[in-house]
Amino acid sequence: MKVEKKNWILLGLVALLCFTGFLNYKFNENIGDSPQVAMQEPSASPQSGDDAQAGEQAQPTASQTGDAAQANANALTYYTDFRNERKTNREQQIAWLDSIINDEKSDEDSIKEANEKKLALINTMETEANTEGLIKAKGFSECIVTIQDETANVVVENTEALTSAQAAQIMDIVREQTGVKSENIKIMPRK
Incomplete structure (x- = not known):
């Protein structure tokens, strides 16, 4: 009886590990290979150019406006798809834990462990949403913020490179909300 429950718990942990790997793959799929934050210091010098062009504002062309709208739609789709996928996976995990909790054949240790994992998962979901x-x-x-063990990954929509001030703001929020150490927080801008 106990061996069977331990096997189910082990299977669940393996499934959770696979899910974690999948999330990691999805995060890095469109972002690039570098986990470093791309930073750009704000420029204090005016743009160079001749005097006739210096006073003029560049107007976007119709194709540039269309490209910007398409990029915005793609970004919205990325975040929406990720959130929906994350929600579905979390619902499956909670349903699996509920099945252990509600199973008459489950022993007290299995039920206690499943309850603890369910509570931890719900707390993680709440912390991610708040952050x-x-x-x-x-x-x-x-x-998007994902928290796993003692690490946090943040993907932010940004049309330009993150400045060091923006990265520091994000780092402070994540550290304050999650308790994750700064060296374990990855901030990735998505353009």
Whole structure:
């Protein structure tokens, strides 16, 4: 009886590990290979150019406006798809844990462990949502936060490279909300 429950728990942990690997793959799929934050210091010098062009504002062409709209739609789709996929996977994990909790054949240790994992998963989901909301409140149009063990990954929508001040803002929010150490937080801008 106990061996069977341990096998189910082991199977669940393997499934969770596979899910974690999948999330890691999805995060790095469109972002690039570098986990480093791309930073750009704000430029204090005016742009060079001749005097006739210096006072003029460049107007976007119709194709540039269309490209920007397409890029915005792609970004929205990326974040929406990721959130939907994450929600589906989390619902499956909770259903699996509930099946252990509600199974008459489950022993007390298995039920206790499943309850602890379910509570931890729900707390992680809440922390991720709160952190995403606070990052958006700082002016970023979209972001995704995932927390796993003692690491946190943040993908932020940014049309330009992140400045060091923006990266510091995000780092402070994530560290404060999650308790994850700075060296274990990865911030990745998505253009």
